[in-house]
Amino acid sequence: MDNTLxxxxxxxxxYDVSSGLFGKxxxxxxxxxxxxxxxxxxxxxxxxxxxxxxxxxxxVVTMIEQPxxxxxxxxxxxxRSDEPLTAAxxxxxxxxxxxxxxxxxxxxNPRQTIGRIxxxxxxxxxxxxxxxxxxxxxxxxxxxxxxxxxxxxxxPHMFSGGQRQRIAVARALMLDxxxxxxxxxxxxxxxxxxxxxxNLLVELQERLNLAxxxxxxxxxxxxxxxxxxxxxxxxxxxxxxxASEVFDTPRHPYTRALLSATPVADPTREQTRIRxxxxxxxxxxxxxxxxxxxxxxxAEERCRQSAPELDTQEAHPVACYFPL
Amino acid sequence: MTVSDNSQAVPNSTAEAQSGxxxxxxxxxxxxxxxxxxxxxxxxLVIFLAFILIAAFADVLAPHSPTExxxxxxxxxxxxxxxxxSEFLLGTDAIxxxxxxxxxHGARYSFFIGIIVVVIAAxxxxxxxxxxxxxxxxxxxxIMRLMDILLAFPSLLLALVMVAILGPSLINAMIAIxxxxxxxxxxxxxxxxxQELPKDYVTSARVVGAxxxxxxxxxxxxxxxxxxxxQAALSFSTAILDAAALGFLGLGAQPxxxxxxxxxxxxxxxxxxxxxxxxxxxLAILINVLAINLMGDGLRDALDPxxxxx
Amino acid sequence: MPLLDVxxxxxxxxxxxxxxxxxxxxxxxxxxGDVLAIVGESGSGKSVSMLALMxxxxxxxxxxxxxxxxxxxxxxxxxxxxxxxxxGKDVAMIFQEPMSSLNPCFTVGFQxxxxxxxxxxxxxxxxxxxxxxxxxxVGLPEPERRLRAFPHQLSGGMCQRVMxxxxxxxxxxxxxxxxxxxxxxxxxxxxxxxxxxxxxKDTGMALVLITHDMGxxxxxxxxxxxxxxxxxxxxxxxxxxxxxxxHPYTSALLDxxxxxxxxxxxxxxxxxxxxxxxxxxxxxFSPRCQYADDHCRQVKPGTASEELGHARCHYPLIKGVxxxxxx
Numbered sequence: 006m007d008n009t010l011x012x013x014x015x016x017x018x019x020y021d022v023s024s025g026l027f028g029k030x031x032x033x034x035x036x037x038x039x040x041x042x043x044x045x046x047x048x049x050x051x052x053x054x055x056x057x058x059x060x061x062x063x064x065v066v067t068m069i070e071q072p073x074x075x076x077x078x079x080x081x082x083x084x085r086s087d088e089p090l091t092a093a094x095x096x097x098x099x100x101x102x103x104x105x106x107x108x109x110x111x112x113x114n115p116r117q118t119i120g121r122i123x124x125x126x127x128x129x130x131x132x133x134x135x136x137x138x139x140x141x142x143x144x145x146x147x148x149x150x151x152x153x154x155x156x157x158x159x160x161p162h163m164f165s166g167g168q169r170q171r172i173a174v175a176r177a178l179m180l181d182x183x184x185x186x187x188x189x190x191x192x193x194x195x196x197x198x199x200x201x202x203x204n205l206l207v208e209l210q211e212r213l214n215l216a217x218x219x220x221x222x223x224x225x226x227x228x229x230x231x232x233x234x235x236x237x238x239x240x241x242x243x244x245x246x247x248a249s250e251v252f253d254t255p256r257h258p259y260t261r262a263l264l265s266a267t268p269v270a271d272p273t274r275e276q277t278r279i280r281x282x283x284x285x286x287x288x289x290x291x292x293x294x295x296x297x298x299x300x301x302x303x304a305e306e307r308c309r310q311s312a313p314e315l316d317t318q319e320a321h322p323v324a325c326y327f328p329l
Numbered sequence: 330m331t332v333s334d335n336s337q338a339v340p341n342s343t344a345e346a347q348s349g350x351x352x353x354x355x356x357x358x359x360x361x362x363x364x365x366x367x368x369x370x371x372x373x374l375v376i377f378l379a380f381i382l383i384a385a386f387a388d389v390l391a392p393h394s395p396t397e398x399x400x401x402x403x404x405x406x407x408x409x410x411x412x413x414x415s416e417f418l419l420g421t422d423a424i425x426x427x428x429x430x431x432x433x434h435g436a437r438y439s440f441f442i443g444i445i446v447v448v449i450a451a452x453x454x455x456x457x458x459x460x461x462x463x464x465x466x467x468x469x470x471x472i473m474r475l476m477d478i479l480l481a482f483p484s485l486l487l488a489l490v491m492v493a494i495l496g497p498s499l500i501n502a503m504i505a506i507x508x509x510x511x512x513x514x515x516x517x518x519x520x521x522x523x524q525e526l527p528k529d530y531v532t533s534a535r536v537v538g539a540x541x542x543x544x545x546x547x548x549x550x551x552x553x554x555x556x557x558x559x560q561a562a563l564s565f566s567t568a569i570l571d572a573a574a575l576g577f578l579g580l581g582a583q584p585x586x587x588x589x590x591x592x593x594x595x596x597x598x599x600x601x602x603x604x605x606x607x608x609x610x611x612l613a614i615l616i617n618v619l620a621i622n623l624m625g626d627g628l629r630d631a632l633d634p635x636x637x638x639x
Numbered sequence: 640m641p642l643l644d645v646x647x648x649x650x651x652x653x654x655x656x657x658x659x660x661x662x663x664x665x666x667x668x669x670x671x672g673d674v675l676a677i678v679g680e681s682g683s684g685k686s687v688s689m690l691a692l693m694x695x696x697x698x699x700x701x702x703x704x705x706x707x708x709x710x711x712x713x714x715x716x717x718x719x720x721x722x723x724x725x726x727g728k729d730v731a732m733i734f735q736e737p738m739s740s741l742n743p744c745f746t747v748g749f750q751x752x753x754x755x756x757x758x759x760x761x762x763x764x765x766x767x768x769x770x771x772x773x774x775x776x777v778g779l780p781e782p783e784r785r786l787r788a789f790p791h792q793l794s795g796g797m798c799q800r801v802m803x804x805x806x807x808x809x810x811x812x813x814x815x816x817x818x819x820x821x822x823x824x825x826x827x828x829x830x831x832x833x834x835x836x837x838x839x840k841d842t843g844m845a846l847v848l849i850t851h852d853m854g855x856x857x858x859x860x861x862x863x864x865x866x867x868x869x870x871x872x873x874x875x876x877x878x879x880x881x882x883x884x885x886h887p888y889t890s891a892l893l894d895x896x897x898x899x900x901x902x903x904x905x906x907x908x909x910x911x912x913x914x915x916x917x918x919x920x921x922x923x924f925s926p927r928c929q930y931a932d933d934h935c936r937q938v939k940p941g942t943a944s945e946e947l948g949h950a951r952c953h954y955p956l957i958k959g960v961x962x963x964x965x966x
Contacts, residue, residue, distance in 0.1 A: 125534065129543070
């Protein structure tokens with residue numbers, strides 16, 4: 006049985022941005038030509054710095070935004086950029102893809118009790134479920150994420166960041182989704198709380214056979230969580246592969262630089278840091294050719310002329326003319 | 330640390346749940362502690378409550394009927410002045426009505442005006458503001474330019490024009506004032522909505538599939554209420570003031586209604602001969618408006634998150 | 640004599656619900672040329688203690704200390720004038736959010752020259768020259784052009800470089816960096832940390848780095864001070880701290896790092912940092928500590944000897960084993 010839950014082919018999302026009142030509109034390619042697949046029970050991590058398109062990817066996969074082009078298959082439903090979904094399809098998809106946001110302080114409605122927050126998804130999508138049953142489900146979910154039943158009537162401001170993130174996870178799970186998009190789920194949390202939430206996520210995945218699309222900039226967390234890794238730079242996937250391969254033998258210069266720039270909590274480690282010059286380019290005005298060429302130490306004339314493509318046939322593909 | 334794995338519930342649950350989320354004082358206590366820091370606000374609140382009580386028990390408190398004319402005691406001065414009697418504590422007006430009783434009954438009209446105006450203005454303003462904030466695009470532009478036009482007129486002038494069209498009466502005056510005050514609510518609500526919309530909790534309600542109406546009224550609106558409540562308190566006093574002004578100009582409540590502004594207008598010609606007929610209604614308006622404004626400031630301190638310290 | 644010597648610093652905040660102790664009896668010593676990292680989670684008071692030193696806390700804060708000696712001057716008793724002549728000149732600070740640390744209404748050059756004007760007797764021309772020098776020093780390309788730019792025209796990393804330029808403008812003896820790279824991307828973070836360390840080496844100033852990131856600590860600091868719930872729980876040299884932490888909190892924190900994990904299940908610290916309303920009577924870490932006993936829960940621990948990292952613990956760890964009899 007094929008248990009592929011997400012299948013993306015050439016997924017893109019462009020925004021039209023107007024500069025000033027009468028300025029001409031520019032197109033920002035927040036996400037271009039991303040292809041990947043994700044199976045049940047597995048974790049695909051999306052890694053990159055700000056502006057690399059990882060959050061846009063999360064928004065497209067959770068259907069907050071329509072893709073501009075490309076194909077996306079979520080749990081057997083095809084989403085195409087040219088035909089909007091019917092209401093029934095949307096409802097089906099909502100039940101299978103849910104999202105957990107980075108900031109647990111912004112993602113819970115401050116004026117709703119935990120019970121109402123948890124019940125809202127059921128109330129909206131399954132109106133046939135009785136009130137008592139809804140409450141029962143919410144209370145069970147509280148227990149599942151490690152909170153106590155009496156938290157049901159409390160408001161979000163009474164909880165710490167870690168507890169709120171548990172609530173956010175609980176809400177995402179209320180519709181029994183098969184895919185969970187985790188948008189930097191632990192980067193707003195303290196270290197001691199971070200490990201609690203990571204453990205919770207690992208256990209939930211094992212128990213419910215969830216597929217995780219794990220978006221993060223923290224490579225040590227990604228290394229711990231991910232089965233597969235996709236490295237993005239300025240809206241493009243530059244490298245993709247099994248986590249161990251990408252971390253141990255990075256092929257794209259950017260991946261290599263990113264790995265070496267990440268501080269490691271080991272003062273005795275020899276530092277062989279690749280020093281990247283310059284800033285991240287603006288997505289409004291990307292450099293010609295390979296987006297990474299102005300900062301790359303291996304860049305040659307060819308890199309400035311045309312952008313290398315990712316060969317999706319390979320097991321560990323890389324979008325670079327001179328891979329390491 | 331090894332926490333018992335593979336138990337029914339997820340590990341760490343007990344420890345996480347035991348500490349945290351306990352003994353934190355309730356919202357009201359927190360609100361009160363901010364509010365009570367502002368002495369003026371507390372004084373305002375006390376006066377405001379006193380006015381409410383007076384308005385509520387006007388029939389019991391007032392020594393006379395507000396419209397009964399005592400022909401033997403025209404323009405009688407207050408009790409402490411020569412010629413005053415204890416029967417008419419604050420004196421009588423030109424046709425022998427007891428000033429104190431009229432003021433006490435006038436409090437009713439003031440609150441009536443304040444509440445009706447605020448309800449109409451806030452109700453419609455918040456709704457239009459929500460629509461504008463959610464719709465964006467041309468609907469938003471249209472609504473906001475209309476509000477800009479309304480705001481471009483001097484408020485009292487606009488109210489005057491509207492009363493002139495509708496005809497002078499207390500109800501029409503209230504409608505006119507409500508229309509004049511309503512753009513403030515529209516702007517405030519729209520700004521608050523735009524501030525809340527990009528927040529993650531709204532997005533997650535969207536991901537869950539909340540309809541637009543649900544997003545507007547259930548998800549976003551409760552989070553925009555704090556500034557609206559403050560505005561409501563402040564426009565309560567504006568409404569009283571504007572109604573008094575319209576009454577004074579003869580376009581609001583009509584005599585013999587004991588409305589404070591109308592009372593002022595009736596006694597204009599006696600300013601030099603009998604100071605009390607003008608002074609007491611004027612003072613009543615002043616104290617009432619001042620108290621509400623002080624209270625509104627305190628509300629702002631307590632409810633506006635931007636002014637909160639952590 | 641250390642450059643900075645703060646003894647028994649406490650900071651209380653007046654909140655809506657009574658007094659809250661954010662910093663509780665913290666000692667800080669920084670020598671000339673030292674790189675001290677102060678590590679802690681949110682609510683550990685790591686920033687507050689340094690803000691107290693700078694006099695940057697709001698009126699709701701009450702600061703008490705036995706002494707706050709900086710370069711021979713006691714800041715807690717010095718006059719406001721004296722204090723102002725030291726703060727900003729000899730002690731400088733940079734913050735987490737570089738974008739909001741700069742005033743968006745003025746050009747970078749204007750703000751940089753203002754900083755110079757406040758403390759140094761330079762002419763207009765000299766100030767301009769020094770401003771260019773400073774931007775070169777912090778590695779901003781095309782300094783003349785950058786001086787005319789407004790903060791919103793620069794990226795976060797460039798803004799942080801400008802902030803650093805401003806901070807080192809008067810050649811401070813001590814630079815306090817409060818989470819200087821938390822808001823920045825990984826590759827930019829590496830650049831900024833490198834810059835800070837290079838500047839520290841070149842000028843010989845002392846650097847206090849406030850952070851929550853153990854990786855940053857390991858790669859930059861010489862000495863590390865760990866704070867928990869307003870108290871300093873341990874202080875050691877960086878290698879010793881990572882090799883053998885003496886306080887159970889430090890030890891648990893290091894174990895919770897995903898990169899040190901050996902299994903999919905991370906060792907984690909149960910519970911949360913105590914807040915205003917659930918401060919334990921004894922050791923503040925006792926509700927979350929795996930070694931705690933009744934003694935820990937009832938009696939506040941003192942600090943251990945220097946070999947034990949000044950651990951504020953009844954039973955400091957040696958090679959991961961609590962020393963029950965040592966107390």
